[in-house]
Amino acid sequence: xxxxxxxxxxxxxxxxxxxxxxxxxxxxxxxxxxxxxxxxxxxxxxxxxxxxxxxxxxxxxxxxxxxxxxxxxxxxxxxxxxxxxxxxxxxxxxxxxxxxxxxxxxxxxxxxxxxxxxxxxxxxxxxxxxxxxxxxxxxxxxxxxxxxxxxxxxxxxxxxxxxxxxxxxxxxxxxxxxxxxxxxxxxxxxxxxxxxxxxxxxxxxxxxxxxxxxxxxxxxxxxxxxxxxxxxxxxxxxxxxxxxxxxxxxxxxxxxxxxxxxxxxxxxxxxxxxxxxxxxxxxxxxxxxxxxxxxxxxxxxxxxxxxxxxxxxxxxxxxxxxxxxxxxxxxxxxxxxxxxxxxxxxxxxxxxxxxxxxxxxxxxxxxxxxxxxxxxxxxxxxxxxxxxxxxxxxxxxxxxxxxxxxxxxxxxxxxxxxxxxxxxxxxxxxxxxxxxxxxxxxxxxxxxxxxxxxxxxxxxxxxxxxxxxxxxxxxxxxxxxxxxxxxxxxxxxxxxxxxxxxxxxxxxxxxxxxxxxxxxxxxxxxxxxxxxxxxxxxxxxxxxxxxxxxxxxxxxxxxxxxxxxxxxxxxxxxxxxxxxxxxxxxxxxxxxxxxxxxxxxxxxxxxxxxxxxxxxxxxxxxxxxxxxxxxxxxxxxxxxxxxxxxxxxxxxxxxxxxxxxxxxxxxxxxxxxxxxxxxxxxxxxxxxxxxxxxxxxxxxxxxxxxxxxxxxxxxxxxxxxxxxxxxxxxxxxxxxxxxxxxxxxx
Numbered sequence: 216x217x218x219x220x221x222x223x224x225x226x227x228x229x230x231x232x233x234x235x236x237x238x239x240x241x242x243x244x245x246x247x248x249x250x251x252x253x254x255x256x257x258x259x260x261x262x263x264x265x266x267x268x269x270x271x272x273x274x275x276x277x278x279x280x281x282x283x284x285x286x287x288x289x290x291x292x293x294x295x296x297x298x299x300x301x302x303x304x305x306x307x308x309x310x311x312x313x314x315x316x317x318x319x320x321x322x323x324x325x326x327x328x329x330x331x332x333x334x335x336x337x338x339x340x341x342x343x344x345x346x347x348x349x350x351x352x353x354x355x356x357x358x359x360x361x362x363x364x365x366x367x368x369x370x371x372x373x374x375x376x377x378x379x380x381x382x383x384x385x386x387x388x389x390x391x392x393x394x395x396x397x398x399x400x401x402x403x404x405x406x407x408x409x410x411x412x413x414x415x416x417x418x419x420x421x422x423x424x425x426x427x428x429x430x431x432x433x434x435x436x437x438x439x440x441x442x443x444x445x446x447x448x449x450x451x452x453x454x455x456x457x458x459x460x461x462x463x464x465x466x467x468x469x470x471x472x473x474x475x476x477x478x479x480x481x482x483x484x485x486x487x488x489x490x491x492x493x494x495x496x497x498x499x500x501x502x503x504x505x506x507x508x509x510x511x512x513x514x515x516x517x518x519x520x521x522x523x524x525x526x527x528x529x530x531x532x533x534x535x536x537x538x539x540x541x542x543x544x545x546x547x548x549x550x551x552x553x554x555x556x557x558x559x560x561x562x563x564x565x566x567x568x569x570x571x572x573x574x575x576x577x578x579x580x581x582x583x584x585x586x587x588x589x590x591x592x593x594x595x596x597x598x599x600x601x602x603x604x605x606x607x608x609x610x611x612x613x614x615x616x617x618x619x620x621x622x623x624x625x626x627x628x629x630x631x632x633x634x635x636x637x638x639x640x641x642x643x644x645x646x647x648x649x650x651x652x653x654x655x656x657x658x659x660x661x662x663x664x665x666x667x668x669x670x671x672x673x674x675x676x677x678x679x680x681x682x683x684x685x686x687x688x689x690x691x692x693x694x695x696x697x698x699x700x701x702x703x704x705x706x707x708x709x710x711x712x713x714x715x716x717x718x719x720x721x722x723x724x725x726x727x728x729x730x731x732x733x734x735x736x737x738x739x740x741x742x743x744x745x746x747x748x749x750x751x752x753x754x755x756x757x758x759x760x761x762x763x764x765x766x767x768x769x770x771x772x773x774x775x776x777x778x779x780x781x782x783x784x785x786x787x788x789x790x791x792x793x794x795x796x797x798x799x800x801x802x803x804x805x806x807x808x809x810x811x812x813x814x815x816x817x818x819x820x821x822x823x824x825x826x827x828x829x830x831x832x833x834x835x836x837x838x839x840x841x842x843x844x845x846x847x848x849x850x851x852x853x854x855x856x857x858x859x860x861x862x863x864x865x866x867x868x869x870x871x872x873x874x875x876x877x878x879x880x881x882x883x884x885x886x887x888x889x890x891x892x893x894x895x896x897x898x899x900x901x902x903x904x905x906x907x908x909x910x911x912x913x914x915x916x917x918x919x920x921x922x923x924x925x926x927x928x929x930x931x932x933x934x935x936x937x938x939x940x941x942x943x944x945x946x947x948x949x950x951x952x953x954x955x956x957x958x959x960x961x
Contacts, residue, residue, distance in 0.1 A: 406493070406611030408670035409500045417614070417672040417695055418729045420457040421781045421871060422507070426737050427464055427486055428472060429822040429842070430785055432835035439822065439834070441487035445495050447825075448502055450853060454788060454864075455871035458505035460616050460674075462737060464492070465511075468518050470585035471804055472820075473509075474618060475516035479603040489610075496611040505613035507674075512600055512657075513619040514586040522587050526567060530576050539579040539590050539625065551577055554631045555648060558582055560808035563648070581622065581648055583804045591623045591657055601664055608668045617661075620675030620694065624653035644681050658693040665695075674698060674731065674780075682722040689728035696780055697723075699731050703739055707746040707766045707937075709895040709910050712773065713887070716897070720885060723779075730779035734770055735787055741819045742767040744793035762937060764790045768866055768926040769908055769939035775870045776906035776941060778883045778899065783867075786823050789851050790863035793818040800843055817842055826854035869924055870941075877923065879904035879943050891915055903944035909934045920944050 410416065431443025441464065451459065463473030466481040473483065482492050499506050515522055521537050528534035530542075541552035543566065551564035558581055565584045569575035579588045589596050604615075625648070632647050644650060658675070665671050674696035679685045688697045699722055701715035723730050734742040747763025767790060774781060796817055803815025821842045825833035830844040832852050849855065856862035874880050882901025890896045893911035896918065898904065904923075909915050914933035920942030922929070927938040934940050 405609055406496055406500070408608075408611060408613045408668060409503070409505045411669040414669050416457065416505070416670070417674075417780060419778070419780060420505075421455070421775075421783065421874075422458045422460050422674075423451055423454070423456040424460045424462065424736060424782060424784045426462045426785055426820055428462075429820050429834075431823065431825065432831075432837070432840070435836040436485075437831075437835050437837040437840045438485055440485065441482070441491040441495055445491070445498050448498055448504065451504060452502045453857075454868060455875070456504065456783065458507055458613060459499065460782070461506065461508045463509045463511060463618075468516055468585065470516070471583050472802070474511055475514070475518075475583065475586045476511050477516040477518040477520075479511070479515075479599075480606045493610060500611065506611070507614040507616060507672075508607065508612055509618055510603070510615040511618045512589070513623050514580070514582060514588045517585045517587055525578075527570060529570075535576070536593050537590055537595055538587050540576045541579075541629070543577050547574075548576075549574065552579075553629050554634060555579070555581075555629075556632070556634065557584075557808065559805045560810070560813065579625075581619075583808065585804075588625070589623070591625075591653070597657065597660055600661070604661065604664045608665075608671055613670065614665075614672040614674070614695070616698075617673055617675045617694070619649075620658070620688065620697070621654060621677045621679055622649045623657050624651040626651050644679060644684065650679055650684060655687060655690075655693060658688065662692050662694070672696065682718060683725070685722045686724075686726045686728065689723055689726045691726075696729055696731050698733065698782070699723075700733070700739075702770075702774065703733050703735055703742075707770070707910055709890070709893050709908060712770070712908065712910070713895050716773075716777065716885070730777065731782060732774045732777050732779060733782035733784070734767070734774055735784045735819065736782070737784065737820055738816055739819065741784075741791055741793050742770060742787065743790055744818075746770070747792070760792060763792065764863065765927060765937040766910075768863055769910075769937055771863075771867060772870060772924065772926050772939040772941060773906060773908055775874050776880075776897075776899070776904060778885065784819075788864050788867040789824070789853060789856060791821075791823075791848075791851055794821045794842075794845055796821075796842065802842070821845075824848045824852040826852050866924075866926060873923055873941070877904075877943070878902050879923070879941075888918070898944065903946055905942040905944050906939065907934060907942070908939045909936060912936045917942065 425444060426439075427441070427444065428439045430439040431447050432439050433442035433446060434440060444459075444461070463476065464482055464486045465473065465476045466478035466483045467473045467476050469475070469483075469485070482489050496506050517523075521534070524534040525532075525538055525540070530540065541564075542548050544550040544552060549566075551562050551566075553564075555563035557563045563579055563581055564577040565580060566577045567575045580586050581588055591597070607615075630647055633645075661673065665673055672695040675688055675694040675698065677685060677688050677694075677697045678700065679688070685697060685699070688694050699719045701719050702712070705711040705715040719730050719732070722728075735745075739745075743760070743763040743766075745763075746766035747759045749759070767787075771787070796814075798811075801815060801817050803817045805813050805815035809815075822831065822834040822840050822844055824844065827833055828849040830846065830848070831838065831840050832844060832848060833854070834840060834844070853864060856864035859865060879902040880899060882899055884900045886898045886900050888896040888898065888905075890907070891911075894907065894909050894915055896905060896907040898906075905918060905920055907915075907917055914930065914935050917929075917932065917934050917940060923941040923943055925934065925938060925940040927935050929935065929940070
């Protein structure tokens with residue numbers, strides 16, 4: 216495959232701005248630097264309707280599935296075009312829109328796809344468009360303009376990342392929404408990682424987080440499972456992601472939905488078996504999709520054999536030394552050893568009854584009482600973790616997401632904490648429960664094991680605000696990636712979004728690390744609901760929902776425009792909102808531990824809607840799902856959105872395709888531009904991509920450039936409220952380009 220490179224000619228100056236642009240730099244190489252493949256497997260021939268506000272661009276038809284094929288130069292759209300209008304984007308140059316997928320198309324002969332595809336339901340009216348778009352039509356001459364300033368002096372962080380990854384084959388549309396029960400498991404096998412030669416794939420990968428309980432249910436018990444994941448791999452290939460991250464699937468009593476692990480080297484029967492997991496690895500790798508999984512090293516289940524042995528043993532025994540047991544305070548030891556609170560509410564200590572029936576010691580549980588914390592000062596703990604790491608890596612797992620990566624080490628004296636600054640599900644940087652320096656020794660040991668498996672990578676869950684302390688986790692001998700949650704916590708304002716981006720980039724700069732970006736996960740509210748305005752009395756909640764969807768679509772373009780690694784939570788690509796669940800349906804331990812004052816995280820974990828017009832929307836053959844699904848989700852199904860070129864799913868597919876196929880996404884340097892109040896704009900300086908965001912209620916004029924994609928159609932060349940756009944900056948190279956170097960509009 217050909218390398219994606221920046222134009223030889225320097226960018227033309229765009230003029231000056233009242234604002235002095237501030238440099239901001241990403242930490243690692245991005246698609247053009249690492250040889251990341253064009254996802255030709257996800258491209259479709261397009262026939263976009265007129266109302267999309269976009270003209271069609273010819274695309275290469277993907278090859279049939281079954282063989283291995285590298286993406287070639289023809290699969291890349293690395294051209295730019297000079298517009299005749301110097302002051303605004305060329306609206307007619309928007310890229311292709313994903314074709315409504317024919318769900319009844321015949322598969323290729325060598326494809327193993329189901330023969331019984333879901334019925335077509337036709338195009339649905341989705342909630343992806345605002346209720347009223349008239350406000351977008353303001354005259355361009357009176358609208359504020361996003362104006363680029365002079366090039367800022369920016370610092371680049373080049374990384375040697377030349378190993379390419381081969382693009383895999385095309386996916387049949389039927390396979391994208393296959394019925395889960397139609398895929399047969401393979402025999403267990405031991406496998407390698409997808410690639411042992413490409414050791415830098417994670418630097419610019421798009422990860423898709425699967426919450427298995429809520430993704431797809433194959434056996435009809437109302438709970439998602441591994442067979443369900445296998446059945447939806449075609450959908451993920453169509454979306455264009457590089458890797459999946461599986462939330463916990465190890466054996467567990469499910470006190471915290473899998474984050475209480477009783478056997479870290481087995482699959483919980485609710486999800487399937489090791490044989491099914493091996494099949495998932497093989498099927499995903501065949502589609503050029505890597506598989507990463509959750510690892511929970513901070514604690515175990517109270518049903519783990521180690522903890523059961525500790526309960527039966529005496530104080531001071533080797534069995535208890537694997538956990539954090541302490542005598543209580545007070546005359547009779549009836550007070551907890553310190554004042555620490557659990558993240559889920561209540562004290563972080565539980566007293567046990569000794570074998571002789573007397574009140575005994577206390578054990579620490581930073582989370583639920585069913586999740587006792589391990590004692591990482593005991594060498595047995597790492598020895599067992601190493602067995603777990605190698606067990607899964609030897610089966611072909613491509614990496615791990617390390618849960619509570621900042622929390623394993625505890626201070627020796629276990630000092631009291633400041634309870635005034637403590638909130639449920641949160642921690643501050645000076646919280647003694649987390650971010651103790653000894654945790655870095657643990658990560659160095661883990662990295663030593665990971666380095667025995669070229670092509671495998673770790674990402675840590677790191678709730679650390681201080682940039683210097685965050686960077687310590689990303690030193691070359693520790694984590695490959697660290698979750699930075701600033702963008703997920705940012706309000707939908709230009710000021711808040713810019714601050715989140717700047718801090719995320721600064722956090723990895725000193726160690727030449729790779730920035731990570733996510734808008735949501737299984738622990739935080741979905742972005743659609745976060746960005747939706749609060750509904751005042753007498754206000755239609757559907758209007759607020761539409762505004763939330765607009766903002767979430769805009770932020771998806773902001774996220775995917777940035778250098779580094781992207782994490783998409785399942786359902787974000789469908790524009791799913793939170794669900795208001797009845798009290799009796801809540802299962803998060805936070806609900807009970809908080810005394811019913813905090814509703815927990817179930818509202819963002821409702822199962823994914825796949826097809827149909829009523830619950831369970833193809834998620835399961837059972838009417839009752841582990842969390843109830845709302846009656847209003849028909850327009851949000853994957854099937855409906857595959858058939859709608861204006862849907863949020865179609866927007867994600869276009870954006871991911873462009874991120875991989877256009878040279879504008881080259882490089883790791885981000886530069887800021889002057890912009891009207893309530894707006895922001897930045898440029899990927901090597902590739903000359905411009906991303907503009909309008910968080911206001913008024914349309915704004917865009918800077919000059921070839922319009923690649925907008926989160927909502929432009930009106931008279933203006934960027935609508937609560938919208939974002941990508942533009943290819945005009946350069947001398949683009950101006951002199953011949954017909955072969957320019958995308959062809961039909």
